[in-house]
Amino acid sequence: MKRLLYVTQYYASKDQPGGSRHDQHIRALMAHGYRVTLVTSYVKNRLRVIPPQYRGVFIAREQDGDLQIYKTYAYPHYGRDFWTRMLNYFSFFFFALLAGLKAPPCDVVFASSPSLFVGLAGYLLSKLRRATFVFEVRDLWVDSAIVMGALRNPFLIWLSRRLERFLYRRARRIIAVTKGIREGIIGEGIPPEKVVLVPNGVDDDLFATLPDDRRESIRRQYGWDGRFVALYAGTLARSDGLEAIVRAAATLTHYRNLQIVFLGDGEVKPRLTAMAEETHLANVTFLPSQPKCRVPHFIAAADVCLMPVKNDPFFQLTLPNKLFDYMAGARPVIAAVPPGEAQSLVEEAQAGLVIPPEDEIRLAAALLELCEHPDACRQYGENGRRYVLRHYRRSRLAGRLIAALDEACPKRRRRRLYPFLKRWLDIIGASVGLGVLSPLLAVIALLIHFDSPGPVFFRQERAGRNGVPFRIIKFRTMRDEPAPPRGFQSGDDPRITRLGRWLRRLSLDELPQLVNVLKGEMSLVGPRPALPYQIERYNDFQRRRLSVRPGITGWAQVNGRNALTWEEKIALDVWYVDHCSLALDVRILFKTIGVVLKPSGIYFHGEGSAWHAPTREQNPHA
Structure with missing residues (x-):
């Protein structure tokens, strides 16, 4: 049995808010025969608090079925400034190293960014545990930090880029989440065959069926009956340019049947709430983060979903989880994004409208257009669901990760x-x-x-x-x-x-x-x-x-x-x-x-054969 140490600062189980990429990949690896140990933090980047059960605990060991988990401390009170963020990253780096050394033996150390310090912890653990190092790059962290204003000092930028290239060279395999990230890594001189594309995708379990029966109950619960609901579901982060949504809402106050809903928590939530209160916007609602298993219910209750980012060329590379959730939930998407991968996906799938980022006038116009054309909304939603279920099922995409790890894993x-x-x-x-x-x-x-x-x-x-x-x-x-x-x-x-x-x-x-x-x-x-x-x-x-x-x-x-x-x-x-x-x-x-x-057993005359599936139409030539 292959042994894997999985290191990521941000992990969410199915019962917690957040992306399910790590959880689904870990389950797929375990089903494939890997014995997985997870090192993560109990401090979530949405709330940035220490849960009561972990106060005074620096490393907690837990068991979730066959998955052994080490949850560590990370400095929770970080903000927009560089130094408090570094304190958060370094504290997780330090305690992840300690937890990784306490973990059982492993053949592969798999480290998933952000940040680069997670990658550095993974590399050092691979050396200390004599294991293979595999690095998953979920964003180009140095470029992201520069764009968001968190990294300005020229020397620190130079040092960060050196660390980035060092980790790329030392990794046996690199997992890239988007095509743009993969191209960026290859542009650093890394051989293309070393960089494997494993994009985000649809959570098969959550979106196998549409929870239409929950739509009306949620709409009644929150008073949305008779209203056109536009939903943003996810972390309220600076990188998403969410202020433009509030400004668009301010131009639509006389359309009383239109409601904008923010579902989630994050660093800009206080600012967004203050903006809405200052202008007395009754058409904007803020709801707290929900467990991942409930997010499809809110998507089903919405009429359109919003996928904005900041107006910067860097975000051409992004392909967020929430976009796949929206499309799998059969809801039309308004993607306020620069030309890039998200734009191409929405347009190729014919899943909604694409507008320039941080443009509240175009956003308001797009909302009114879809509000007035329910048939178009329905068709966009059906197109999007059909497209992502065909091309982006995470259970299939996990096969790429498994193949990459199998190749990287030292053979007995x-x-x-x-x-x-x-x-x-x-x-x-x-x-x-x-x-x-x-x-x-x-x-x-x-x-x-x-x-x-x-x-x-x-x-x-x-x-x-x-x-x-x-x-x-x-x-x-x-x-x-x-x-x-x-x-x-x-x-x-x-x-x-x-x-x-x-x-x-x-x-x-x-x-x-x-x-x-x-x-x-x-x-x-x-x-x-x-x-x-x-x-x-x-x-x-x-x-x-x-x-x-x-x-x-x-x-x-x-x-x-x-x-x-x-x-x-x-x-x-x-x-x-x-x-x-x-x-x-x-x-x-x-x-x-x-x-x-001596032909026998060619045909099965009854229920239960491996190819007999009465609930689906089958191809006659199989």
Whole structure:
């Protein structure tokens, strides 16, 4: 089992306000087989107070299921000035080092900024614990500090940049949260292959379904019935230029049905509240931070969501969590951002309106435009949800992080040779197979062409190692017709062609997957590749089958094939993951020959097979 020390100053569980990126990534790593220990601070950057249970405690050790957590002190009373912020960063740096030394042994130290001092703590811990150092860069901290006015001294700027480049060079892998951040790191002379893009995304658990039943209850609770509600949900930070929202509200006071809501806490909340009180704005409401699990309810209760930033070119690189939450909640977005990644995302998804940042006149006009066109609001919301669920599911994006850490993680000696030999077995086996079987493949292709109209090959997106999608190749065995009510694995499916039935019986329809093996997307032996929607249903145990490349044949295929239930097949796949070896792979390949020559268990006539999913429409050619 791989051991990971995860260091981040800001961590929020599902029951706390804040982003869920760290929590979801940690859960995904644990499901993949990592033993994770977390070092974080109990001082949250929103409230900046020490919770009563931690007063007088510098390092607290806690347990959350299988996750061991060390929560440390960090100076809470910091403000906009440089020195109190440094005191906050240095205090966490110091106590994180102590906590990291008390933590169990580890193979990898994963440090997530901000700030750079979290990265420095991670690097020093990696040296002291003789572990690999991986650095996640969530913002270009030096540039951010300069833009926000927190870092002005030329010598300190020079020193910070030296530290930044030092950490980039010392990290085995660097995880970048946006394309712009990745390009900025590469611009410092870091090799591109060392920098892995793992963007923010949609919290699968929170936004799997829309909480429309909570919409009306929240609107009644806060008196929003009959009003057009514009919501900002997140930390009230200086970097977001939130004053422009209050100024826009001041120009809209005569539109009594329009309400602007700030949901969250942060350093500029007192200033925003004072601005609203000074101008007696009844159309602005401030609500406290909510647990992450309740945020989708407030998004559902809103009519439009606001995503502003300050008017500075630096913020071209930002792609905040809240934007994905808004879009996953099927609400239109008004993005007050400079040209950059957030603008491109909203425009490509057709998820709302993009306006210049900190422009209250344009913001007021955008609010009125959406208020007067509810059909457009609905369409923008539907577009955004469809787009982010297709491209930004965090459960899939976590596969990139897992792959990067797997590559960075030092391999145990007994396992070091096996992946190398297995890959060469795949390459040699697939190459020889394609060469020897090429006459047969050509004959089958001609027979399919003349047997029924349609393409010779069927291609479909499947989930590969760590859930990374790829296109599987098969010989087509069905006519291209609408799916019948029954599951498509039934042997009497009327769409199966005469030739297709024969190809399936001998498993010849799988032979083109030798191309997938050569490309490194599959292996000769491994769990069969699942459809993307199927892995969304996996629990932590089932997700372990994704930790190896999918195979043309596997342990489940030589022990019952599709006559197995879902649970039986998953259990066999996970057993293979835990016990895989070159000897077992060769054994499975030889057993496959016997299974193919004595075909049985090809079809499952009943509920519960690994591919039978009565609640979703399935592709008939799988």
